[in-house]
Amino acid sequence: MATPSGARGTAHPAPTGPQLVLKGAHVVLPTAVVDDGQVVVEGDRIAAGAHDSARVVDVTGHYLVPGFVDIHNHGGGGASFTSGTVDDVLKGIHTHRLHGTTTVVASTVTGEMDFLAQRAGLLSELAEQGDIAGVHFEGPFISPCRKGAHSEELLRDPDPADVRKLIDAARGHAKMVTLATELPGGLDSVRLLAEHGVIAAIGHTDASYEQTVEAIDAGATVATHLFNAMPALGHRAPGPIAALLEDPRVTVELINDGTHLHPAALELAFHHAGADRVAFITDAMDAAGFGDGRYMLGPLEVEVSEGVARLVEGGSIAGSTLTLDRAFKRAVTVDGLPVADAVRALCANPARLLGMSDTIGSLEPGKYADLVLLDAAFDVQGVMRRGEWVVEPQLP
Numbered sequence: 001m002a003t004p005s006g007a008r009g010t011a012h013p014a015p016t017g018p019q020l021v022l023k024g025a026h027v028v029l030p031t032a033v034v035d036d037g038q039v040v041v042e043g044d045r046i047a048a049g050a051h052d053s054a055r056v057v058d059v060t061g062h063y064l065v066p067g068f069v070d071i072h073n074h075g076g077g078g079a080s081f082t083s084g085t086v087d088d089v090l091k092g093i094h095t096h097r098l099h100g101t102t103t104v105v106a107s108t109v110t111g112e113m114d115f116l117a118q119r120a121g122l123l124s125e126l127a128e129q130g131d132i133a134g135v136h137f138e139g140p141f142i143s144p145c146r147k148g149a150h151s152e153e154l155l156r157d158p159d160p161a162d163v164r165k166l167i168d169a170a171r172g173h174a175k176m177v178t179l180a181t182e183l184p185g186g187l188d189s190v191r192l193l194a195e196h197g198v199i200a201a202i203g204h205t206d207a208s209y210e211q212t213v214e215a216i217d218a219g220a221t222v223a224t225h226l227f228n229a230m231p232a233l234g235h236r237a238p239g240p241i242a243a244l245l246e247d248p249r250v251t252v253e254l255i256n257d258g259t260h261l262h263p264a265a266l267e268l269a270f271h272h273a274g275a276d277r278v279a280f281i282t283d284a285m286d287a288a289g290f291g292d293g294r295y296m297l298g299p300l301e302v303e304v305s306e307g308v309a310r311l312v313e314g315g316s317i318a319g320s321t322l323t324l325d326r327a328f329k330r331a332v333t334v335d336g337l338p339v340a341d342a343v344r345a346l347c348a349n350p351a352r353l354l355g356m357s358d359t360i361g362s363l364e365p366g367k368y369a370d371l372v373l374l375d376a377a378f379d380v381q382g383v384m385r386r387g388e389w390v391v392e393p394q395l396p
Helices: 086-098 113-128 160-169 186-195 209-218 239-246 263-273 324-333 339-353
Strands: 019-028 033-042 045-047 055-058 063-066 068-073 101-108 135-138 174-179 199-202 251-254 278-280 293-297 300-305 308-311 371-374 380-385 388-391
Touching (some): 068 324, 113 160, 160 174, 160 186, 186 199, 293 308
Parallel strands (some): 068 101, 101 135
Antiparallel strands (some): 063 371, 300 308
C-alpha cells in the first residue's frame, strides 16, 4: 500500500484472508497523489503490506481514490429515501454505489412530523444494518422565504421539542438536521443538536450575517448547499454566505453539477473556505441515475428535463440528478481542482463530519476497503465496498 509512514491502522482489526493487490495506479492519499502506487486489500480492509501469495492486478494508468461519501442525498434509481419502501431505499443506495458512493446518508424532505418520525424509524433500521451511514432531516424547520422544493404548508419553526422528537425517532442514527436558525427556537435547537452529537446545518435560511454568526457560535457546523436557498452575497448586507465561508468551524456543502453553481462560485468557496472545509454532495432525488420524467419529491411534483429537476408548479430547482462520480470529474476537468483537493471534498471531509474518519474517507491501512478505480479520463471503471466489488473492472 502506497501510504505515508505512520498512517493509522493499528487500532483496527487485523485483516484476514486472501489478498488482492491493485498495483501501478495513481493512488490518491490525503495530501498527495502517489504515482505507480498500490493498494492491498485483505478481507474488508486495506492492508499495510502484501504477501507473496497475493493476487496482483495491474491497474497502471488508472487512479485509485477512496469510496465517495455523500452526506446529503434524497434518492436515486427511481427510488426515494423520503417515501419509498425498504427495497426502494436499497435500490437507490445501489444506484449511487454503481457511481462510486460507498457511504451515503439518507436525507428526507419536509413532511408531517409523525410521517418523518416513521421514516426515521425505517431508515434507522437500514443504518443498523450498515446500508446507510445515518439520517439527515432537511426540513421542516426551514424558512418559507427560502423553501425551495419544500411544501410551505408543512413548514414549522424549529421548536426544540419537535427537533428532539426526530432525533429520538432515529434511535441514535440522526446525523444532521438542516434548519433556518433565525426562526423562533432556532438557536436553542442548534444547542440541542450539538449536545446530542448531531450536526446542525444552516440552510433554507433568510438569516442575516449577524444571525448566522450567532448560530455558528451556538454550535452550527455545516452550510447546507451553500449559495442555494439563502440570500445572495451583498456588499452592504453580506448575509449568511460570508459568515459561513469565513468561519473555520463550518464545512460548506457544494452541489457541483453545473446547474446549482457557476464555476466562479465554486472557486470562491474553495478560495475562502479551503479544500479542508468543502464537502461535495449530490442533493440527489429519485431521478439520479434513472432519467428524465415526472417524479414526486415529498408531496410536490417534479419535472426532470435534460437532467435538471424543477418543480412543476413554480419552476424552483428541486434537488439534483447528480452522482458523485460526475461531481468529481467536473471538479478536476472543468473547474481545474487538483485531484487531491477534489478527493478531500468527496471523501475525507464528509467522513470527518460523520465521525467516521477512522474507517472511511482515505486509502490507509486498517480502514475499510472502499475504493473507486477511475481511468485517465476520470470515468468509473471499478467500485469496491468493504472488499467486495460492486462494479468489477474489466481490465486487459
